[in-house]
Amino acid sequence: xxGVIQSPRHEVTEMGQEVTLRCKPISGHxxxxxxxxxxxxxxxxxxxxxxxxxxxxxGMPEDRFSAKMPNASxxxxxxxxxxxxxxxxxxxxxxxxxxxQNTGELFFGEGSRLTVL
Amino acid sequence: xxxxxxxxxxxxVPEGATVAFNCTYSNSASxxxxxxxxDCRKEPKLLMSVYSSGNEDGRFxxxxxxxxxxxxxxxxDSKLSDSATYLCVVMAGGFKTIFGAGTRLFVKA
Numbered sequence: 001x002x003g004v005i006q007s008p009r010h011e012v013t014e015m016g017q018e019v020t021l022r023c024k025p026i027s028g029h030x031x032x033x034x035x036x037x038x039x040x041x042x043x044x045x046x047x048x049x050x051x052x053x054x055x056x057x058x059g060m061p062e063d064r065f066s067a068k069m070p071n072a073s074x075x076x077x078x079x080x081x082x083x084x085x086x087x088x089x090x091x092x093x094x095x096x097x098x099x100x101q102n103t104g105e106l107f108f109g110e111g112s113r114l115t116v117l
Numbered sequence: 118x119x120x121x122x123x124x125x126x127x128x129x130v131p132e133g134a135t136v137a138f139n140c141t142y143s144n145s146a147s148x149x150x151x152x153x154x155x156d157c158r159k160e161p162k163l164l165m166s167v168y169s170s171g172n173e174d175g176r177f178x179x180x181x182x183x184x185x186x187x188x189x190x191x192x193x194d195s196k197l198s199d200s201a202t203y204l205c206v207v208m209a210g211g212f213k214t215i216f217g218a219g220t221r222l223f224v225k226a
Contacts, residue, residue, distance in 0.1 A: 031212060042218030043161070043204065056213055091160060097212045104149045104208050108160035 002026070006092050006109035014117050018080040021112045024073055025094030033093040033106060034067055034077050043091070049075065082116045089113050118143055121217035123205050129223045134195045138220045140188040140205030149208040150181055152190050154201045155219065161204055164190075195224045 005024040013019055025032050033048040047057040052069045060067070064083070069075040079086055093106040123140045130136050142150075150167035165172065167179040167188055178191040188205055205217035 033214060035216070043216040045213070045215055048213065050212070055211055095212075104151060104166065104212070104214070105163045106161075106214060108162070110160055 004109035010113045012115045016081045019082045021077040023075045023092030029094035029096045031095045035091040036088045038088045084116045120215045123217035123220050127221040135193045138190045142207045147207045147209045151206040153204040156201050200224045
């Protein structure tokens with residue numbers, strides 16, 4: 001079975017450019033999470049969706065960041081305009097979560113490494 | 118204050134040693150708890166869930182103290198392959214999943 005697929009794996013761009021990161025969750029999973037990881041701040045939750053609906057976007061840094069999930073098999077995270085401080089690894093994760101179950105395993109993609117010059 | 122706090126380490130231990138990691142969380146309504154492992158330049162992967170009664174998986178033992186909002190992970194008989202970053206994870210209401218910054222472990226021969 002295919003895992004969570006993220007693209008691009010690496011992106012180098014210049015400050016001010018628009019960046020779009022893509023994620024295909026595992027088929028059948030109803031939760032999708034976007035995280036950002038840096039050495040200084042660790043793994044930060046940006047936003048997560050349930051059945052394509054955003055549940056909590058309180059971790060989105062500012063208006064330059066936006067995320068969408070138009071259908072169950074695709075999500076995007078967009079940064080416009082990008083800044084050097086946005087340089088990080090962006091992870092997408094998906095899961096099938098149900099109340100009362102303690103498994104709670106999130107399956108991560110390999111990440112998108114973004115460098116903004 | 119961070120929602121999930123961990124000692125960043127690094128912990129440098131010899132093979133065969135026992136090492137313990139600790140984690141505290143701030144949201145008393147948190148419902149589920151986990152330890153994930155992340156190898157260098159890789160994605161995080163689930164190591165084990167943490168139950169109130171404590172649970173063991175081979176050389177790994179996890180414990181939860183809800184009253185103190187404290188989670189621990191004990192690794193016995195450390196192997197070189199245990200070298201990684203260990204992430205404490207807390208799942209709150211609505212399945213909001215927060216990761217600690219991680220504790221780095223280096224096991225040396």
